[in-house]
Amino acid sequence: EYAYRTQLWLAAVSGRPAPRQLTAGEAGASAAVWSPAGDRLAFVRNDAKKKPQLWILPANGGEAWQLTKLPSGAQNPRWSPDGRRLLFTSELTQREVREALEKADAKAAPPPWPDERPRRQANDAFNWPAKKTDKTDQPNTSADGNHTPSDSPAANPDGTLAERREWLARQEAENNPRVTARLNFLDEGDLAPAPRFTQLYVIDARDAATPVPLTPGYVDYTEAAWMPDGKTVLMTGPARRDAHPDRERISSVYAVDVDDQNVRPFFQLDGYSLGSPTPSPDGRQVAFTAQPAKRPGDLSYGQTLVGVVPAAGGTAKLLTEKLDRSAGNVRWSPDSNYLYFVAPTNGGFPLYRIAASGGNAGRLTGLDGGIRAYDVGPAGLALIVTRASNPYELYHTDLKGADLRFLTTHNSEWLRDKTLATLTRRELQRPDGLKVEYWFLRPPFFEGGAKYPLLVEIHGGPAAMWGPGEATTWHEFQYFAARGYAIVFCNPRGSGGYGYRFQRANFQNWGPGPGGDVLAVADALAAEAWVDRDRQVITGGSYGGYLTAWIISQDQRFKAAVAVRGVYDLATFLGEGNAWTLVPDHFGGYPWQKDIRAILDAQSPTRHVEAIRTPLLIKHGDVDFRTGVVQSEMLYKSLKILGREVEYARYPRATHELSRSGEPLQRLDRLVRFDEFFQRYLGAPPATN
Numbered sequence: 001e002y003a004y005r006t007q008l009w010l011a012a013v014s015g016r017p018a019p020r021q022l023t024a025g026e027a028g029a030s031a032a033v034w035s036p037a038g039d040r041l042a043f044v045r046n047d048a049k050k051k052p053q054l055w056i057l058p059a060n061g062g063e064a065w066q067l068t069k070l071p072s073g074a075q076n077p078r079w080s081p082d083g084r085r086l087l088f089t090s091e092l093t094q095r096e097v098r099e100a101l102e103k104a105d106a107k108a109a110p111p112p113w114p115d116e117r118p119r120r121q122a123n124d125a126f127n128w129p130a131k132k133t134d135k136t137d138q139p140n141t142s143a144d145g146n147h148t149p150s151d152s153p154a155a156n157p158d159g160t161l162a163e164r165r166e167w168l169a170r171q172e173a174e175n176n177p178r179v180t181a182r183l184n185f186l187d188e189g190d191l192a193p194a195p196r197f198t199q200l201y202v203i204d205a206r207d208a209a210t211p212v213p214l215t216p217g218y219v220d221y222t223e224a225a226w227m228p229d230g231k232t233v234l235m236t237g238p239a240r241r242d243a244h245p246d247r248e249r250i251s252s253v254y255a256v257d258v259d260d261q262n263v264r265p266f267f268q269l270d271g272y273s274l275g276s277p278t279p280s281p282d283g284r285q286v287a288f289t290a291q292p293a294k295r296p297g298d299l300s301y302g303q304t305l306v307g308v309v310p311a312a313g314g315t316a317k318l319l320t321e322k323l324d325r326s327a328g329n330v331r332w333s334p335d336s337n338y339l340y341f342v343a344p345t346n347g348g349f350p351l352y353r354i355a356a357s358g359g360n361a362g363r364l365t366g367l368d369g370g371i372r373a374y375d376v377g378p379a380g381l382a383l384i385v386t387r388a389s390n391p392y393e394l395y396h397t398d399l400k401g402a403d404l405r406f407l408t409t410h411n412s413e414w415l416r417d418k419t420l421a422t423l424t425r426r427e428l429q430r431p432d433g434l435k436v437e438y439w440f441l442r443p444p445f446f447e448g449g450a451k452y453p454l455l456v457e458i459h460g461g462p463a464a465m466w467g468p469g470e471a472t473t474w475h476e477f478q479y480f481a482a483r484g485y486a487i488v489f490c491n492p493r494g495s496g497g498y499g500y501r502f503q504r505a506n507f508q509n510w511g512p513g514p515g516g517d518v519l520a521v522a523d524a525l526a527a528e529a530w531v532d533r534d535r536q537v538i539t540g541g542s543y544g545g546y547l548t549a550w551i552i553s554q555d556q557r558f559k560a561a562v563a564v565r566g567v568y569d570l571a572t573f574l575g576e577g578n579a580w581t582l583v584p585d586h587f588g589g590y591p592w593q594k595d596i597r598a599i600l601d602a603q604s605p606t607r608h609v610e611a612i613r614t615p616l617l618i619k620h621g622d623v624d625f626r627t628g629v630v631q632s633e634m635l636y637k638s639l640k641i642l643g644r645e646v647e648y649a650r651y652p653r654a655t656h657e658l659s660r661s662g663e664p665l666q667r668l669d670r671l672v673r674f675d676e677f678f679q680r681y682l683g684a685p686p687a688t689n
Contacts, residue, residue, distance in 0.1 A: 002664035008032050008043060008057075011407040013379050013396050019408050022057065023064065029055070031076065035083045035205075042067070042077040042086055042205070054088055056205060068203060068211060072096060081230040085202050085258075087214075089224065094194040095173070097218055104216065111218040113244040117181040125162075125169040183246035186578035186625040189655040195245045198222050200235060202258055214256050215263055220245060221254065223276050227311070228283035231258055234266060236275045249581075250293055253277045253286075267309055269316055273299065276328070279311065280336040285356060286311050287330050287339055290318060300463065300585035301504045306330055306341050308356050319354050323361050324499040327352070331376045333399060340364075340381075342371050344497035347425070347437060347467020351383070351401060364401025370469025382407075386471040388423040390415065419444040421481035423468055428524055430517060434505060437498075438490035438521040439467065441481045442530070451532035453682050455485040456522050456558075458492075458540030458547050462506055462514065462586075465497035466490075472660050479671050485537075488525045492517035492547075508587050510543075510570070511550040511603040518547065519555060537678045541565055541659060542627060549605035549635060552614040560681040562617045562674045565656055567627050568635040569607075570600040576628035609638045615645035617677040619670065621654030621662075649673060 006028040011019040022041070023029040032043040041057040047066065051073040057064040068074040070090050078087040092100065094111075101108030110122035155170050156163040172179045172193075180193035200214040200221050214233065215221045224235040232255050239250040250273045255266040267274065272290040279286050285308045292302030304326040309316040320327050325343040332339060333353075340353050341361075348367030351374060354360070365371060370386040380398045394408040406412075421441040429435050443452055457477070459466045466473060466489050477487055491497065492514035494506030506514055526533035538561045540548040545566020552561050567573045571591035574583045589596035601607050616639065620632035632648065639646040651658055651666050658666055 002668070004028070004664065006030050008041070009408070011394055013382070013407070015396075015405060015407055019394075029064075033077050033079060035079050036081060037083050040083075040205070042079065044075055044077065054086060054203075065207065067205065067207075067209070070201075070211065074201070074211075076224070078224065078226060079205075080202075080226055081228055084205060086205050087200065087202050087224055087226060087233060088211075089198050089200055089222070091196050091198050093196055094218065097197055097199070097216070100213065100216055112242045113218070113247075115181075116183075116244060125165040183244075184578065186576075186628075188578070188625060188657070189623040189653075190625070195220075197245075200224050200233065200256065202233075212261075214258065214261050216261070218245075221256075221263075225277055225279060227255075227279050228281065232256065233258060234277035234279065234286065236277065239268065239273070249273065249299055251275055253288060267316070269307075272305075276330055278330050278332065280332050280356070281334060282336040284311055284336065285309065287332065287356075288316075289328055289330065296588065297504075297507065297585045300582065301500060301507070303500050303503075304328060306339060306354070308339070317358060319356075319358060320361055323352075326496060329374070331374070332356075333376060334378045340374070340376055342374075344465045344469075346497055347439065347465065347469065347491065349386075349469035351381075353401070364397075368468045370467075370471060372471060386469055386474065388468045388474075389420060391471050391474040419482075420478055421487070425468075426524070428520060430520060434493055434502070434517075436490055436492060436517045436521065437467075438488060438524070440489075440525050441477055441487040443481050443484050443486070445484075446530070448530075451530060452484055452486040453535035453537065453678075454522065454526055454531050454533070455480055455487045455678070456518065456536065456538040457487060457489040458518060458538070458544035459489065459495070460540070460542030460544045461496065462494040462510065462543040462547075463496040463503060464543075465495050467497075476659070476671060480675065483675055486525065486528075486531050488521055490518060490521040506586065508599050509603075510546065510586065511554075515547055515551045515554060518551060522557075535559060535682050537561065537682065539564065539674060542656065543567075545627075546605065549612070549616075550603070550608075552616065553605050553608035553611045556613060558614050560615045560617070560678050562619065562677060563632075563635070564619045565621060565624055565627050565632075565658070567631050568605045569631060570604045571597060572630065572634075573628070576630045577626055579626050606634055606638060609635065610642060612639060612644060615677075615681055617647045617649065617674065619649045619651070619673075621651045621656065621658050623653065624656045624658075626656035647677070 008022040008029045009019050010022055027046045029043045029045050032041050039059050043055055044052045045055045047053045052075055054067040054074045054077050055064045056067050072090045072092050074088045074090050076089045115122040154163045155167040157167045178191055178193045185192055197220045201211040203209050203211040219237055219241050221235040221237045224233050226233055235254050236251050237254045238248040239252045240248050253267040253274050254263055256263045271294040273293045274288050274290055276289045277286050287308050290305045290307050292298040303324055305318045306320045306327045307316050307318040325345050327341045327343040329342045330339055337356055338353050339356055342349055342351055346367050349370030350363050350365045351371045352361045352363050371383055372386055373384040375382050380396055383395045384392055385395050386392055390411050393406050395404055395406050397404045421444045423439045425439050427435055427437050481487055494514055525531055536558050538548055538558045541564035545563040548561055548563045549568050574580045574591055587596055587599055591597045591600055618632050618636050620629050636648040654662050
């Protein structure tokens with residue numbers, strides 16, 4: 001009975017009439033975009049095969065109808081300026097890309113980047129389709145000795161070397177076994193033996209129209225946007241298109257001519273990885289984001305900038321270098337004079353505005369909330385806002401961020417009879433001069449004279465940032481506060497939202513520095529008269545799971561701890577997690593380098609496991625490949641061998657995103673299970689009203 005249902009609603013900017021629901025049904029709807037004339041909505045909905053497809057809904061009434069029917073699905077619709085066509089994306093496997101190329105050209109070339117399979121060539125075996133075939137013709141070969149796409153080659157485990165290769169290729173195509181030579185062979189919830197590629201298509205917004213591929217080939221193009229003339233699409237792609245996709249982390253901006261599908265470089269900037277090309281309404285400029293990539297570690301620590309470049313070519317201008325915050329989600333003002341963007345800042349996710357000609361960025365919204373999504377129109381700004389008192393609502397303001405008015409009350413109605421905990425902000429200074437912000441919540445039924453157990457919460461990342469504008473922890477904090485905990489959380493060194501130097505302060509320092517910040521914050525709140533300093537517990541997820549385990553290996557104050565989807569052995573994290581680049585970026589090297597290995601080992605909780613005496617619940621998802629289940633297994637087994645109080649919860653089908661977008665029943669189980677574990681060691685908190 002637990003499931004997600006997302007539907008489209010329509011809200012009048014004036015606030016009247018009341019919002020009304022446009023779609024219904026189990027398939028749901030998302031990613032809605034208005035046609036330029038405002039007479040239609042394009043949106044994404046799953047078809048009968050559970051594949052996302054584009055649908056069209058007339059604004060003046062009537063049933064939605066399905067526009068695309070691609071086996072690979074369709075996502076991210078974008079109307080052409082004249083409203084006749086839709087741009088969209090579809091993610092194809094490497095084999096699907098090859099088959100599409102062969103369909104268009106029987107002599108389609110192999111990928112432009114080197115095949116990294118040792119002593120093999122890209123086309124030296126036919127890539128069998130998953131469906132078995134009885135054809136056993138001898139394969140034809142082209143002049144270069146490779147098989148031609150029209151082959152249906154022999155497959156014989158007892159035949160010649162070529163026939164054995166065909167037989168093995170058939171087994172691999174049926175994923176029995178899954179074979180890879182990739183560097184990035186781990187996806188979020190499964191292995192990824194071969195790369196997948198986001199392809200761009202256009203389709204007439206008419207019934208029975210045929211999609212036209214704009215970017216066929218073995219290159220991943222994302223963040224596509226129409227130029228105002230409707231003839232060209234801008235997009236982000238790898239800076240080196242002839243490099244293996246696992247080997248290129250730098251992006252550039254490309255352009256494709258819609259009528260002839262000619263893809264060409266549009267803009268590069270030395271020392272930066274570019275993204276989010278956004279043409280101005282007048283077509284004269286293109287805004288973009290620029291991630292520094294000049295030094296090792298910049299792609300983790302560098303603050304993302306907003307810039308502009310003339311659409312006709314010329315010198316780019318970086319606009320937000322003085323801000324020292326990572327900016328993103330860029331939009332133009334209707335008159336093409338200003339750029340809006342969101343930048344995590346001191347616990348909030350405020351909206352900023354800056355002149356396209358340059359100058360200082362002005363903050364339009366406060367730090368007591370977060371702009372989760374927004375759009376700009378002639379009538380003003382539509383904003384999805386998170387506040388400590390409400391996880392999400394839709395608001396409207398003028399173009400300067402003034403006259404904020406709410407348009408929806410979806411959560412407000414549900415919260416009407418609920419009592420919520422409120423956030424209080426504080427700051428402390430560490431001995432090295434670093435200032436750390438923290439927030440705490442009292443139980444909503446707080447009574448003077450009572451003492452409440454302290455729950456210390458730690459965020460992941462490590463470059464994440466918590467505060468009043470963070471939506472993903474809203475329910476978790478309110479859940480534990482309602483059960484009688486005093487809750488405290490902070491943004492320790494390494495967190496985003498405080499600038500480059502603060503974020504880089506955890507370089508080669510994942511444990512001692514951030515762990516000291518967290519304990520200092522716990523000390524500060526434990527000194528409050530209403531907090532029971534003798535009943536403290538701690539939890540964190542991802543990097544926060546790591547830091548939880550690190551802290552209890554160094555400090556014995558906590559009655560119980562819950563380590564969630566963490567990494568506990570930093571050297572092995574390099575091989576079994578898809579977030580492995582954190583190791584070279586944050587530690588400056590690799591485990592086989594003696595000096596780097598010494599740092600990784602010294603800061604790994606598994607190296608200090610004998611010192612862990614705090615009762616510990618370890619939680620991990622069965623198919624979490626971002627941090628890898630091996631990490632939790634190693635920590636659990638080590639503690640079990642040592643005879644420590646430890647328990648292990650594994651969630652089937654769950655990825656790293658369980659707490660944010662996982663199965664609803666598992667998300668509920670997670671919170672109830674953590675509370676029950678804490679209560680074993682705390683005793684019952686004060687009775688609730």
